[in-house]
Amino acid sequence: MSVLKDAGHLFRFVGIFVVLFLIFLVVRGFVVPKTFGEYGHYRAAAIGEIAANPLHFAGHQACAECHADIVATKAAGAHAHVNCEACHGPLEGHVENPAAVVPVLPNTATLCVRCHEASAARPKGFPQVVAAEHANGVACETCHNPHSPAIGSGSNAGGAQ
Ligand code: HEC
Ligand code: HEC
Ligand code: HEC
Numbered sequence: 630m631s632v633l634k635d636a637g638h639l640f641r642f643v644g645i646f647v648v649l650f651l652i653f654l655v656v657r658g659f660v661v662p663k664t665f666g667e668y669g670h671y672r673a674a675a676i677g678e679i680a681a682n683p684l685h686f687a688g689h690q691a692c693a694e695c696h697a698d699i700v701a702t703k704a705a706g707a708h709a710h711v712n713c714e715a716c717h718g719p720l721e722g723h724v725e726n727p728a729a730v731v732p733v734l735p736n737t738a739t740l741c742v743r744c745h746e747a748s749a750a751r752p753k754g755f756p757q758v759v760a761a762e763h764a765n766g767v768a769c770e771t772c773h774n775p776h777s778p779a780i781g782s783g784s785n786a787g788g789a790q
């Protein structure tokens with residue numbers, strides 16, 4: 630058996646690998662979370678943890694229950710597809726308890742330009758203005774109803790409705 634005559638170092642080599650593999654298995658047993666792989670290649674308990682996070686956004690439908698007039702005004706105007714909370718911010722707290730959590734009305738000086746300040750990055754057909762020239766310091770809601778912004782649409786002669 631001259632082929633394996635000097636094979637001792639190979640067995641030691643394999644032995645080291647076996648030992649390292651066993652150490653790997655032990656360490657893996659400690660660091661892999663308990664619920665990993667229960668449903669797939671992720672930690673199953675993460676689902677419950679994420680689901681337990683408090684809600685911030687109530688969703689569009691929630692507003693209709695108490696603000697049906699504004700929902701109707703908005704649905705008929707150019708902002709039909711801009712969600713209430715896109716402008717008013719997350720309002721789950723208000724929906725849960727409207728009297729205790731009264732939303733602060735958005736400041737149109739910063740709100741409207743977020744979407745409408747002229748910029749080469751916006752789609753060409755999107756309505757845009759250079760606010761400083763267009764409004765000249767006059768508040769946007771003086772002329773536009775935020776809930777139905779086209780001039781002359783709805784009863785928008787100044788302010789929201
Ligand atoms: C369960 C009824 C209810 C729901 C649902 C509700 N609101 Fe209200 N909301 C009220 C009431 C009542 C007030 C008036 C609170 C006050 O002035 O004391 C109010 C006030 C407001 C105001 C402030 C008005 C002002 O003059 O300051 C805004 C803005 C508003 N709601 C937006 C929303 C939006 C957006 C939603 C949906 C995410 C929503 N509300 C859902 C009942 C509701
Ligand atoms: C494009 C932005 C925008 C959207 C979308 C929007 N709002 Fe408003 N909303 C405003 C602004 C701005 C004001 C304050 C206007 C002012 O100061 O005269 C306001 C005022 C209000 C007020 C108090 C004044 C009023 O008119 O009675 C309520 C209540 C309200 N919004 C509810 C809603 C609800 C409900 C929706 C969704 C159906 C909604 N808003 C969608 C911008 C928006
Ligand atoms: C979250 C983004 C967003 C905000 C904030 C926003 N808008 Fe708009 N606005 C839109 C979209 C989307 C349209 C529809 C564009 C289209 O039809 O191509 C629109 C359309 C308009 C139009 C065109 C109406 C028409 O019929 O041509 C005006 C005017 C307008 N908005 C004014 C305002 C004013 C004033 C405010 C602040 C109270 C405001 N917008 C806030 C997204 C926004």
Ligand code: HEC
Binds near residue numbers: 758763764771772773
């Ligand atoms: C003094 C009244 C007045 C004020 C204040 C005003 N607008 Fe206008 N806006 C108009 C009129 C009138 C039109 C429609 C005429 C036109 O098409 O240019 C218009 C049109 C628009 C359009 C549509 C442009 C297009 O190409 O279709 C947008 C967007 C707009 N305004 C946004 C704003 C924003 C944002 C503010 C606040 C920074 C504001 N407006 C303040 C009177 C006003």
